[in-house]
Amino acid sequence: MTAGIDVQVIETSSLGDRSYLATDGEVALVVDPQRDIDRVIALAGRLGVRITHVLETHVHNDYVSGGLELSRLTGATYAMAAADEVPFQRMPLADGDLVEVSPRMRVRAIATPGHTFHHLSYALEGPQGAEGVFTGGSLLFGTTGRTDLLGHEHAETLARHQHASAHKLADLLPEGAQVWPTHGFGSFCSATQAEGDASTVGREKELNPALRLAAEEFVTQTLSGLDAYPAYYAHMGVTNLAGPEPVDLRAPTTADPLQLRRRLEAGEWVVDLRNRKAYVRAHLAGTVSLALDGPMATWLGWMIDWGAPLTLLGETTEQVAQAQRELVRIGIDRVAAAATGTPEELAAEPDQVHTMATADFAALSAALEGQAPDGLPAPEVVLDVRMGNEWNTSHIVGAVHLPLPELPHRLDEVPEGAVWVHCGSGYRATAAASLLARAGRHVVVIDDAFDTAADKGVPMTVSA
Template structure:
């Protein structure tokens, strides 16, 4: 029987896991921490998981590999050179594993994203390479997650690793990366919209295949932007052999508990859409909508280890958020409440004025307002409103004193990050308006002065 490869998407983190089976047994590559999704896929296919392969010690999420192996009795393959505190089956470059008579998996050392990164080649008539954070669709994994001292060296490793895969594998080999798809683990956003690729396609479109090494390294390093602060906690967690996440229902918070937690300075996170939040919310709460990269941005901004209380319209939304947070090591919400914001406080609700870029253009004709751009550095450099203040979203909490006094209009690329920033700023008592609009489509069209060059201080 031919091998079937099932993709398990985690779009909120821009990652993929894989379950490959022959109708009887299966192996899994880079599972996320919520292993129930993998077990459900295996059950639907009627197969038994016997092998779990880890391409690297991930920096963007807590792995489910160890927990899945413990649950199923599968052999857990991790690079023998990785320093881990759990029992695993060590595997090194060139070693092959006979998963079944029809599935043979061979390890290839592909350093670059990490020094010990492995790719796994499923050999046979329909070959595939599970390339983890090495060769991505139209890009490669970023080389700077182990610190600045290693970045240049890892970028050169990444160049050679991608080219090694291209040299050793046939054009028809399917490329199955873990990262990409909007993940901050990708060196560039190129190929982020692709859904499939092969070695042959990557030879044609991926810059790593056409550039010489010096040009590739220079372009890669120049394109690197900030990555989420919580990444620093993921490697140690994965080296310790993390358990599966606890998805049991959190404690229910009533009005009094919500009030106490707000007064204590804890984070109370409203998961509703930015439109619903703007219409009415509990003063002092923050808006991280479930309709965006909720866990990425919350994990990036919240002081690590701080208690977090979740506010949502339904228990299902709480459960979804809890699953998302568990993937990045925020194990248990302190509490949760559902319903309408009127049910969460005895006091008056706050609102958040919302506007479009056309409104901003009109307002600037009549009075002085601060325009705050919370996009990333790379986005700012490509184009920004002349005279705007730039504080990337991930710096807003620690850089609150840099937000000018007076009326502040906050924008990002579409409105999602702007709402997060505006809710953080509004909680300090500032007068803030969130621009819920597309920067690319509307800023210039509204007549706002958009410039492409960055000021010297950016």
């Protein structure tokens, strides 16, 4: 950065996304803000700058944008692609358009279709020229945005656009220009997982497949690597095109133990936000474990029927508030109820408090040899709830594969008998085990790192 221009990152690690605030010390522009814009306003306040422009690189499919509301509250100009037809007022931008933010800072729109058809990147220019580029879902760190979110029928066409757009950026911008992507830090909007925490155009020329591979090879590689993406994505683009409502983070209604029991008996989603180790030690029977120390909103939004009643259980009101913040980002605006306390405090009857058996891969290896540790049932079913690409890379011989997002609607496909369930680390396995236990299954959580399974003697199948 040259003197006088500063770019601040606003991280949303739970969704794998970043927003940005760029400022010359007096005014600021914001790129791709998340829906909880209080974070952005607070940052501008700490820096003592006025937000004058809000820019969207594209109509987002993985979160509800806060751009429209931020522009309303601050009076900032709201800008997005002219080709995206929306019912609200915005500055329409097309390839080559220049936005003068201040005498010392401007952005140039660059058409970079690929992640979407109308995707724009924004080159940030100071007195000395291009400082960097906000790439949204175009050129990411070591990868690109996925190309199938508008329908598989468009995936190949968009992959070809993505390749061309990456080369366009590399040709237009100096090698020292910073790359500031929105996606790629665990987001399912990324074609593969991003590499590193910062990058430049020059670095991407050396590492990024979009800039190293010929178009046909890139398209083939991109399409073959695409795995499933969250079901709630179907609602995000529609909401963003219509214009999201202001965010509402008021505390939900408090549920007492009798109300919680009624919700559980009705089969509603009652989500335990505590970490998985606390959950297996004690939890209310019928609750689902989706801890705040993982991507709770992503998995919940993927599995729950859209609009179904949801109750949150936390140790503290702060946990519930954090969960609400995560959920409004994906359009789950109102929580039916919430409660805080220990499982014993939240139980209407003592027998509602259950524990859950756990093991590691060494125990599974012994159990498969007929030497299950004391107190654990023999594994009649080994259930792998990782995603398809993970399974295809390597998996346990004889395991049953049901990705976690599909499990709520495919529970009857899990063979009879005691189930030992695993994922890559233990987070998804605990969530899956809670769903299985809710359905009355005898379950053991393998709370262990999958990459240690082979070394601990578990028989593995590895792809060539």
